[in-house]
Amino acid sequence: MDLGRMLCFSVILRLLLLLYGEWQDSHMEVRYTDVDYLVFSDAAALVSAARSPFERSTYRYSPILAFLLVPNSIVHRSWGKLLFSAADLFVGVFIYRILKERCVPEKSRLWCVAAWLFNPFTFTIGTRGNCEPIVCAVVLWIIICLMNGKVFQAAFWYGLVVHFRIYPIIYALPFVIVLNTKNVGTSRKPILSQWAPLQNIPRERSSSKVSRASLLSHNISCAWVSLRTIITKDAVFFGFFSGSVFFTWTALFFHLYGWDFLNEALLYHLTRTDPRHNFSIYFYHIYLRHQQGFSVLEKLASFLPQLMVQLCLVLRFARDLPFCLLLQTVAFVSFNKVITAQYFVWFFCLLPLVLPWSRMKIKWKGLLCISIWMGSQVHWLMWAYLLEFKENV
Amino acid sequence: MGLMVLSIWCISAFSNTDGSAPQVSPTNKEISNPSVMGCLLSLHYDHGDSYFYNHSGLSDPEFNDVLNLDILSGDSCDGIIYDIEMFGLSSLTRYLIGEGSHRQLFTSMLFDNQPETAKFHEHSCVGILIERLPAGVFADHFQLQHLVDHNVFLGAYVHGDRNLELPSALSNGSIVEVHTNIRSDADKLVVRLPLHARYPPIDSSGYANITIGRPDVFMRCRQKGSKGGYFSWFFIDMGSFSKSIVTWRIPSGYEAHAWVVTTVTFLSALVCSVLIILSSLYFM
Structure with missing residues (x-):
């Protein structure tokens, strides 16, 4: 199978799911459509009537999303789902392109693309009307731009995507580090590690004679070099231009919608704590303490692990950009004070970028890892189900 | 014609803590006769919003004052219905359907005068149920709108705290207004209102009990074929149905x-x- 056929099959699958979603929405009490999609659609209808999207309660996104979905009220209510599913397909194409530029063989590339396109979690996300595939596509496009030395374009999209969804702000440091002089060759392209057959990868861990102490000092000195050489012309330009794009969009919408925009689309996400059942380890602590409020010490204590882990991962792995972004995203989601299932898509789109370098075989270690991950979620969700629908906890 | 003002609503739904089992409420055989309020052009009762504009919380005496002053003062008009006994209710049944945090509040009201023996079928009527919800539960106004779109209700409105996310300790009460069509041959008015529990405050017992009092019921009628935009409004006193309070037991976190x-x-x-x-x- 080639990429074209794979994409055709993916398009058909998504169109069928869209049709099924329409049927379920009109015939069953439980909707297929994500409740957030109804929020987006309501906000889009408000925007098309020249009103603020923030008149719709629980709309906590950039107004750009509402504008993108204006055809929902003019053309068809499924317009947004088509848009998100198209972004979902673009993610597949971008994964293929990144792996091709990193010289990964065709067969491995296709397996990695399939890991995204045929992941049941991801193809339902877009067809149910979740906007995350757009963010994933833009993040991957930024990686492609950086790999090809298109710093201007990368900075533009980065400023835009941070305005759109905030969380990619955690990628700022690795993006800047990868642009430093050490990583940019004469072609101005950042040197990303190329693929090599597994048997050619030196088994450093088993053959290395270096002691743990010298390894530690070597890693710390590498991190220090990364940090010291961070300020380059490209890095300053990237930071300045992406920051300008971010602030321009933010200022524009602040001018249009005032504090409603700033509070709902930006500040809400920075201060969000959810006492209701979610995947975060902090949720129950937040629930048990929500009546008395949280001290500054508690807020710092919950932010500190997140900060330490992010800094460590960036300084240690920034030179292998896709791997670093994947680790950062997994860690960011894991230590977040609120985690919903849609957050998993943030790292699902980055996982295929590192799969060719993994020594793990799907049989049986890979399957075991997938089972543990799914099993822990099912276990967590079982308690949520008993609490929400049975009150039998 | 003079002003007809009702001064009912003396019994506070919230102050009554006579909790019944969550699933079953007994049926009372007493008859509740309606009272004429008068004629109003408005199809929609929207005083809940004006109440919450001036008040931060839901207090029964204050809300009753608003109802007495603002609503129960309709003037008479041509075609006002005086033969109101046919709209009396003989029973009220209330219970919660389902388990967990997402349930339906079932309300069934049986008309005392059967349609075949009265002139009920000569009128077209709409029943308006007003539920006063404490902070621990809420109705999702988007879900209600979805039900209106699917013709389950004629209209549905939520006044007061409409936040869908906050826990009980950080919330206020709300008023839910449901409009439902009454068929000419109907012998009862049935409403299934979807409700959701907020996360309750932590407690040493591990559970919180939420009490939902009896609803207020209005009927808006006019004779079939009558012209003009006026409707006769009736208020049906539920005070005689003493055992119509529903209690919802919700698990909470342990303080310890x-x-x-x-x-x-x-x-x-x-x-x-x-x-x-x-x-x-x-x-x-």
């Missing part, structure tokens, strides 16, 4: 667990983050 959970949570986060940092630094 708070410090253990906080300690374990922060220790886990710290240990995991240190492990990640160490394995990163020793990563080959």
Whole structure:
């Protein structure tokens, strides 16, 4: 199978799911459509009537999303789902392109693309009307731009995507580090590690004679070099231009919608704590303490692990950009004070970028890892189900 | 014609803590006769919003004053219906359907005068149920709108605290208004109102009991074929149905667990983050 056929099959699958979603929405009490999609659609209808999207309660996104979905009220209510599913397909194409530029063989590339396109979690996300595939596509496009030395374009999209969804702000440091002089060759392209057959990868861990102490000092000195050489012309330009794009969009919408925009689309996400059942380890602590409020010490204590882990991962792995972004995203989601299932898509789109370098075989270690991950979620969700629908906890 | 003002609503739905079993409420055989309020052009009762504009919480005496002053003062008009006994109710049944945090509040009201023996069928009527919900539960106004779109209700409105996310301790009460069509041959008015429990305050017992009092019921009628935009409005006193209060038992966190959970949570986060940092630094 080639990429074209794979994409055709993916398009058909998504169109069928869209049709099924329409049927379920009109015939069953439980909707297929994500409740957030109804929020987006309501906000889009408000925007098309020249009103603020923030008149719709629980709309906590950039107004750009509402504008993108204006055809929902003019053309068809499924317009947004088509848009998100198209972004979902673009993610597949971008994964293929990144792996091709990193010289990964065709067969491995296709397996990695399939890991995204045929992941049941991801193809339902877009067809149910979740906007995350757009963010994933833009993040991957930024990686492609950086790999090809298109710093201007990368900075533009980065400023835009941070305005759109905030969380990619955690990628700022690795993006800047990868642009430093050490990583940019004469072609101005950042040197990303190329693929090599597994048997050619030196088994450093088993053959290395270096002691743990010298390894530690070597890693710390590498991190220090990364940090010291961070300020380059490209890095300053990237930071300045992406920051300008971010602030321009933010200022524009602040001018249009005032504090409603700033509070709902930006500040809400920075201060969000959810006492209701979610995947975060902090949720129950937040629930048990929500009546008395949280001290500054508690807020710092919950932010500190997140900060330490992010800094460590960036300084240690920034030179292998896709791997670093994947680790950062997994860690960011894991230590977040609120985690919903849609957050998993943030790292699902980055996982295929590192799969060719993994020594793990799907049989049986890979399957075991997938089972543990799914099993822990099912276990967590079982308690949520008993609490929400049975009150039998 | 003079002003017809009702001064009912003396019994506070919220002050009555005579809790019944969550699933079943007994049926009372007393008859509740309606009272004429007068004629109003408005199809929609929207005084809940004006009440919450001036008040931060739902207090029964204050809300009753608003109803008495603002609503129960319709003037008479041509075609006002005086033969109101046919709209009396003989029973009220209330209970919660389902389990967990998402349930339906079932309300069934049986008309005292059967349609075949009265002139009920000569009128077209709309029943308006007004539920006063305490802070612990809420109705999702988007879900209600969905039901209106699917013709389950003629209209549905939520006044007061419409926040769908906040826990009970940070919420206020709300008023839900449901309009439902009454068929000419109907012998009862049935409403299934979807409700959701908020996360309750922590408690030493591990449970919180939410009490939902009896509803207020209006009927808006006019004779079939009558012209003009006026409707006769009736208020049906539910005070005679004494055992119509529903109690919802919701699990809550234990107060004694708070410090253990906080300690374990922060220790886990710290240990995991240190492990990640160490394995990163020793990563080959």
